[in-house]
Amino acid sequence: MDFTFDGQQIAFRDAVRKFLMVEAAPEMLRETWETESGRSHELRGKLADQGITAMSVPEAFDGIGLGDLDWVLVQQELGYYAIPDSLSDTAYLAVHLFNHMPADVALKREWLPKIAAGSVRIALGHPINPFVSDAQLADLLLLWHDNEIHALKPAQAELIRHPSIDQSRRLYEVKWTPSRQTYICPARNGRDLGNAIVDRATLAIAAQLLGLAQRMLDLGIDHAAQRKQFGKPIGSFQAVKHQLADVAVKIEFAKPVVFRAAHALEQNKPGASVMASHAKLAAGEAARVAARNSLQAHGAMGYTWEADLQMFMKRAWAIDAAWGDQTFHKRRVADAIFADGAALGPGVTFT
């Protein structure tokens, strides 16, 4: 039993954190929000230099060959810095698809090295989501149709942008016609792969929500320590302290749920899907409470465009419902615990 990350995993996470601390300041986020594409090629290039786009790509295709546990730490940082990029869709989810699609070596050879190098974006259209993130900017769209997976260029589809309150999210409705030319994966594999992608996206968002929760807590603490009323920092008042303490409690008890889900997915453990759903529900609650309580600690400033908090709150509110909303994930947990013969109670947490 060892519920800790190893030194290499921590070192990689620390390197990413140090890099983002410098490169992804809130001012950069604001600037990127305002651009037409909502994306920064410069930032994507630097993320690639850090090895993030190559993480999941096997070494045979110029990648690093890391797993879900390595990713979960990096995803937390992507959340903490609210990186305006659907990096995870390309470098984590699409790579998982390519890695596990039945024997299509040509596709792997074409796309994996480019993903590793950070030179392409891939957008995913799974029926669990009403929209496709970053479809306009993508070099390739991977879309599910009756469990089959199809690949096409954005130019082959009609894209209708649906603006999100989180301006770093670029959501599109994709109108397209499946054909023999677009078909790349049969339904029997496509369904299982789709489920695997939903699980990993769920985990990725859970980890990002943890990072976002921590960032919103940190912003709340900073504000409460500096802002003075009645001659004292408002953070010295118990009513403010206790709300922020509640956020810390939520984060503290969501973390191990997220980490365990990452371990279960990496090891293909039975029940991993339920663990991922649990992780997203726990991290989502932490992020929602962090948003509400940090906004409250900010006072009127929390309701402004000017305070940085807004960017992190909006990201959290938006992704909390992506890749399965609370209802979807709660139903998966409920199906598991209310099933006849479900293993419940002490001593069955690890099997």
Place this chain on the structure above:
Amino acid sequence: MRLEYTEPQRRFRAEIRAWLEQQVPQQALPSFDTEEGFAAHRAWEGQLASGCWSAVTWPKDVGGRGADLIEWLIFEEEYWRSGAPLRVNQNGIFLLAPTLMEFGTDEQKKRFLPRMATGKDIWAQGWSEPGAGSDMAAIRCKAVRDGDHYVINGQKTWSTRAVWADWLFGLFRSDPNSVRHHGLSFVLLPLNLPGITIRPIRQLNGLPGFAEIFFDNVRVPVENRLGEEGAGWHIAMATAGFERGLMLRSPARFQQTAKLLVNLYKQNQTSADADPSIRDAVIKSWMSAEAYALATYRTACRLAKGGQIGAESSTNKIFWSELDLLMHETAMRILGARGELMAQAEDASSYGWLDGFLFAQAGPIYAGTNEIQRNIIAERMLGLPRS
């Protein structure tokens, strides 16, 4: 990260499971807050000790098994799974013993630990006073040095298990001129000394689960002091974060309750589903109990690798006490109009939930109120300014 048990850990689980299957009383014991129940629970402590199961984390030479924290968690899982009796000597084994091991002399360890392990001495705690609850540094009960004795005068209150316990540990003001957390000493004393009056306090459930203790010139030998004179505050606090944070309430307790709650819900699903928020609360209960278990395993693994636990232990206290309330409130909602029935009622099948519901009300108060825990988190974990 490796989330599997080792072979020795699996064997440990099999061993305690087999022992409990043989030994756990078929009939539930009466509450340990009755005279009869206290005696029965004391006997059970002796039975546990005969199998060397009463204090698994202690070193072998004082009656333990030298178990690490993972083994302790396994022990607790099997213990709660088996429906074994509550631990009447919890104050001694889980709160005092770690403190004794860190600060006690060899003589004190030999004198107190083996008798604690076998249930010969049941311990009560003496922290709170009428004027010192959450503000524990306001302690006034005096222990004034007179030669090789301390003379104790004053009052303690909310002293858990004190009605029938044998010994008491607590903080006393040994320097009469001191204020706040200075000048306090940590003293151990038998509750049958001349000058001690114990007045039981009836709890919410009607039973005397704690007591007031009055001291009138009670003479306690100096060798009963734990650690240096005047160092009592430091000693009381030193182990609070680590052991108390982790060991006061093991996750198995709440996982067992969550399982029973799922079963209760399924048995009453037709009526319960008339209010969908009940189902939601059951799901949340299970998830939170699981989260508490995962968090505790994670902490245990971090500690095993030389990590520290500080103010995070205050997050535990808040989390489990609020979870316990949620689970019992949800059960009461499912039980509806039968929830109020006492054990003596003809159909008393739901009484366990009512009893647990009453006890859950105490969770956010004892061992440092949740308000105090939130202050600790805000100031020591988050770095917010002191009030």
